Amino acid sequence: MKNVLSEALQEFVGLLGQLLKNLLGDDAEVWGNELKKFLRKESCWVETLESFFKRTVSLVLEPTQQTFNVAHDLSKILLTKKKGGKIDWLDLDIVNWFGNITIEGRKEKITTYVYRFLKDLTHQKIISTGKRFSVYRKYNLFDAISLAQKLIDVGEIKTPGTGVIIYLEEEYNSNPCRLSVFRSSDGKLHVGVYRVDLDGGWNADDGVCFS
Numbered sequence: 001m002k003n004v005l006s007e008a009l010q011e012f013v014g015l016l017g018q019l020l021k022n023l024l025g026d027d028a029e030v031w032g033n034e035l036k037k038f039l040r041k042e043s044c045w046v047e048t049l050e051s052f053f054k055r056t057v058s059l060v061l062e063p064t065q066q067t068f069n070v071a072h073d074l075s076k077i078l079l080t081k082k083k084g085g086k087i088d089w090l091d092l093d094i095v096n097w098f099g100n101i102t103i104e105g106r107k108e109k110i111t112t113y114v115y116r117f118l119k120d121l122t123h124q125k126i127i128s129t130g131k132r133f134s135v136y137r138k139y140n141l142f143d144a145i146s147l148a149q150k151l152i153d154v155g156e157i158k159t160p161g162t163g164v165i166i167y168l169e170e171e172y173n174s175n176p177c178r179l180s181v182f183r184s185s186d187g188k189l190h191v192g193v194y195r196v197d198l199d200g201g202w203n204a205d206d207g208v209c210f211s
Contacts, residue, residue, distance in 0.1 A: 049133040052125075053115035059150045059209070061110040061143055068142035071099035077145050078191055086152055091192035094179075097172045098193075103142040110143060114156055114164055116207040124198040126165070126208055135210040138167045144179045147209055148191055151181050156207075161185045164207040167196070
């Protein structure tokens with residue numbers, strides 16, 4: 001009987017110690033909130049979309065009959081400062097990789113949202129979470145470039161060191177790609193195209209365009 005009681009007490013002390021460590025650690029607020037739910041006999045540690053993302057602004061692309069050729073029309077939508085726009089650096093690989101692509105006009109209105117990350121996430125986690133909660137979406141280059149300019153116009157890319165990802169339908173050499181709009185730590189506004197490295201990380205407060 002003594003041994004059973006001793007083992008139970010040791011286990012309890014161990015669990016209590018770990019709980020206190022978690023409540024005082026980096027994720028103290030999360031642990032505190034989940035502990036309160038447990039004490040109220042509510043469901044706890046149940047992941048929702050809001051466990052990962054905070055939905056902010058909505059962006060709307062209206063239907064258009066205009067066709068879009070990447071090489072010919074890119075600079076008409078995304079304007080650098082030299083051409084009277086707000087962009088400090090526009091990635092030449094957008095044209096180098098996709099310059100020959102022509103996209104037909106947009107047949108239907110598209111409504112998308114910016115989802116800001118509440119924690120550091122990899123591309124793998126961003127994509128899998130988006131699919132899990134049915135908000136994941138990829139965009140063709142015409143729509144992605146139009147969304148990039150709207151992000152800039154509404155002031156969504158204003159905090160140095162943060163950016164927004166737009167996943168692309170188009171691939172480069174069979175590699176999935178993304179368009180990224182971000183403001184560097186020195187305050188300069190960049191728009192670039194990159195391969196999607198599933199292990200590549202993004203910080204809390206960065207974001208993604210999903211439906």
